[in-house]
Amino acid sequence: MSVIEVRGLRKDYRRLRGGKTVALSGLDLDVPAGGVYGFLGPNGSGKTTTVRCLLGLISPTGGEMRLLGADPRSDLRKVIARVGAIVETPAMFPGFSARRNLEILARIEDIEKTRIDEVLETVDLRDRAKDRVKNYSLGMKQRLGIAAALLKDPELLILDEPANGLDPAGIKEVRELLRRLGGEGKTVFISSHILSEVRQTCDHVAILARGRCVAEGAVADVLSSQRAAGITARVGDLPAALTTLEGAGIEARIEDDALKVALPPLEGARVTKILADAGLYVSELRPDEVDLETVFLELTGEPES
Amino acid sequence: MIAAELLRFRSRRLVKWMTIFAALGIAFSGFLVFINSRAEGPGALSDDAIRETPIYEDCASGNFGDPPPGAGTLEEFCLDIARQNSFIEDKRFQASEMEGIIMGMTVPLAMLALFLGASFVGAEWQKGTMTTTLTWENRRWVIFGAKALAVIAGTVALFVLLQGFLALVLLPSALFRGTTEGIDATWWKDTAVTFARCAAVTAIAGVVGMSLASLGRNTAAALGIAFGYMVVLENLIRALKPQWQQWLVVDNVGAFVTDDTSPFPGMLHSAASAGVLVLAYSVAMAAIAYGFFRTRDVT
Numbered sequence: 001m002s003v004i005e006v007r008g009l010r011k012d013y014r015r016l017r018g019g020k021t022v023a024l025s026g027l028d029l030d031v032p033a034g035g036v037y038g039f040l041g042p043n044g045s046g047k048t049t050t051v052r053c054l055l056g057l058i059s060p061t062g063g064e065m066r067l068l069g070a071d072p073r074s075d076l077r078k079v080i081a082r083v084g085a086i087v088e089t090p091a092m093f094p095g096f097s098a099r100r101n102l103e104i105l106a107r108i109e110d111i112e113k114t115r116i117d118e119v120l121e122t123v124d125l126r127d128r129a130k131d132r133v134k135n136y137s138l139g140m141k142q143r144l145g146i147a148a149a150l151l152k153d154p155e156l157l158i159l160d161e162p163a164n165g166l167d168p169a170g171i172k173e174v175r176e177l178l179r180r181l182g183g184e185g186k187t188v189f190i191s192s193h194i195l196s197e198v199r200q201t202c203d204h205v206a207i208l209a210r211g212r213c214v215a216e217g218a219v220a221d222v223l224s225s226q227r228a229a230g231i232t233a234r235v236g237d238l239p240a241a242l243t244t245l246e247g248a249g250i251e252a253r254i255e256d257d258a259l260k261v262a263l264p265p266l267e268g269a270r271v272t273k274i275l276a277d278a279g280l281y282v283s284e285l286r287p288d289e290v291d292l293e294t295v296f297l298e299l300t301g302e303p304e305s
Numbered sequence: 306m307i308a309a310e311l312l313r314f315r316s317r318r319l320v321k322w323m324t325i326f327a328a329l330g331i332a333f334s335g336f337l338v339f340i341n342s343r344a345e346g347p348g349a350l351s352d353d354a355i356r357e358t359p360i361y362e363d364c365a366s367g368n369f370g371d372p373p374p375g376a377g378t379l380e381e382f383c384l385d386i387a388r389q390n391s392f393i394e395d396k397r398f399q400a401s402e403m404e405g406i407i408m409g410m411t412v413p414l415a416m417l418a419l420f421l422g423a424s425f426v427g428a429e430w431q432k433g434t435m436t437t438t439l440t441w442e443n444r445r446w447v448i449f450g451a452k453a454l455a456v457i458a459g460t461v462a463l464f465v466l467l468q469g470f471l472a473l474v475l476l477p478s479a480l481f482r483g484t485t486e487g488i489d490a491t492w493w494k495d496t497a498v499t500f501a502r503c504a505a506v507t508a509i510a511g512v513v514g515m516s517l518a519s520l521g522r523n524t525a526a527a528l529g530i531a532f533g534y535m536v537v538l539e540n541l542i543r544a545l546k547p548q549w550q551q552w553l554v555v556d557n558v559g560a561f562v563t564d565d566t567s568p569f570p571g572m573l574h575s576a577a578s579a580g581v582l583v584l585a586y587s588v589a590m591a592a593i594a595y596g597f598f599r600t601r602d603v604t
Binding site: 085105148 | 306313317318364365424428432434435436437438439440441442443444497602603604
């Protein structure tokens with residue numbers, strides 16, 4: 001069962017001087033229940049717009065959505081208590097303490113005060129709970145935002161850039177927390193543009209570019225399905241091997257004393273046979289290790305920095 | 306939701322500091338009244354001082370005729386006449402003037418309520434916490450209604466607190482250096498009605514401030530629009546279209562608070578109608594603000 005289902009979601013913003021900006025152009029998404037789901041995309045790709053549509057903060061121009069089975073446009077009230085969320089930077093009242101901020105939110109859903117202590121403990125802010133939020137570092141504000149999202153003990157956690165502003169230790173803590181929550185059966189939906197975070201935290205990933213989903217599935221599947229995944233072969237006579245493969249209509253190039261063949265790893269046997277038939281024996285054949293960054297850049301068309 | 310908004314209203318440092326400043330101002334005013342309240346009314350003048358007045362001398366020389374029956378001797382009669390006609394400024398604090406003081410205090414308190422109402426919602430938009438709130442309660446009418454009720458409850462509580470404090474600080478002046486003459490059942494009734502009217506105006510000011518801030522999603526814009534309208538636009542209308550004056554907010558608030566339309570030329574309706582009109586204006590403003598809040602994207 002999908003906890004988030006999105007079909008053909010569109011969001012256009014009218015510009016003041018005429019025309020429109022397309023933030024989402026027919027987004028499709030299926031987020032399975034349980035585990036950590038990464039919603040990856042470059043800045044401006046429509047991640048936050050999607051989150052805002054799902055939470056009823058903005059009205060989509062078209063398309064269908066389901067959040068825990070409910071249409072956010074008409075039935076969000078039925079499920080909002082089961083959803084914890086941070087949209088962009090966690091917004092809290094800076095003049096109040098962390099505890100007072102959480103108390104105000106807790107009163108909306110009649111949540112007991114002991115739960116406030118629990119979530120403060122979870123994000124390691126209990127000792128600073130009486131301090132005013134405006135004196136918090138960005139990382140502490142982020143952790144407070146996560147505490148606020150956890151306050152309802154939600155089934156679905158929607159976090160927009162949860163690692164934003166955290167130091168390496170904080171990132172690790174949050175990563176472990178999110179993985180633990182995902183392991184406990186909750187669904188954690190993380191929107192992020194930080195590839196390493198998504199790779200280390202998520203079970204599933206969707207890659208967003210220019211308002212559309214360009215890849216979706218288990219992280220391993222997304223990695224292996226892309227063109228970037230090729231084969232590296234080591235052969236004694238590289239120029240001859242290159243000529244042979246090109247003669248067989250296979251795209252290849254010489255790089256780092258090896259032959260880079262533009263075929264999926266499953267086609268390794270074919271490469272071996274072609275070269276062997278030409279009297280060229282492969283000493284090493286291995287699939288290229290494609291990282292998420294390569295896939296991401298290829299799918300989103302972002303230039304490598 | 307209402308409990309959450311009330312907690313937020315009373316937790317705001319702005320509310321606390323404004324209350325403290327207002328209380329300090331009131332305490333200082335009470336002190337000044339106490340200092341300046343002196344028992345120098347006509348009744349406090351000595352007989353010797355009365356005898357030196359020209360009117361006594363006139364009367365004593367028989368110019369006012371004989372004393373009427375029951376008026377005592379000529380001296381007693383003339384002392385009475387002179388005492389009644391001695392135009393000596395009465396510097397005693399009159400507790401019976403409290404009704405007017407309540408009305409006068411309503412002006413700054415209504416302005417304070419407008420400011421607090423505007424900043425209550427304006428700060429939410431500026432800090433982005435409206436987004437957080439909406440991830441907890443998505444029904445916008447509930448949020449708007451709860452905020453409006455919190456503003457009404459908060460501003461009325463502030464009004465009662467500060468007016469009560471004012472009465473308290475003026476009490477020593479009335480009891481020890483002034484007078485409580487004229488305070489009777491009718492006075493209590495009239496003052497209670499005035500108090501209720503002024504409290505209502507304060508609450509309305511808070512809701513208007515909140516509505517304006519909700520429309521502009523900004524405190525400063527709300528205050529700018531409110532004061533621009535009251536100070537500039539209404540005066541322009543007053544000058545250019547005097548026939549519209551009876552519909553102006555300031556005039557109707559004034560008529561309602563004072564329960565008197567006579568200072569407002571051209572006002573054809575009653576003071577009670579002025580109150581209903583002010584209420585209708587504020588309800589319309591809140592309805593427009595809610596309409597925008599309900600339909601606009603929260604980005």
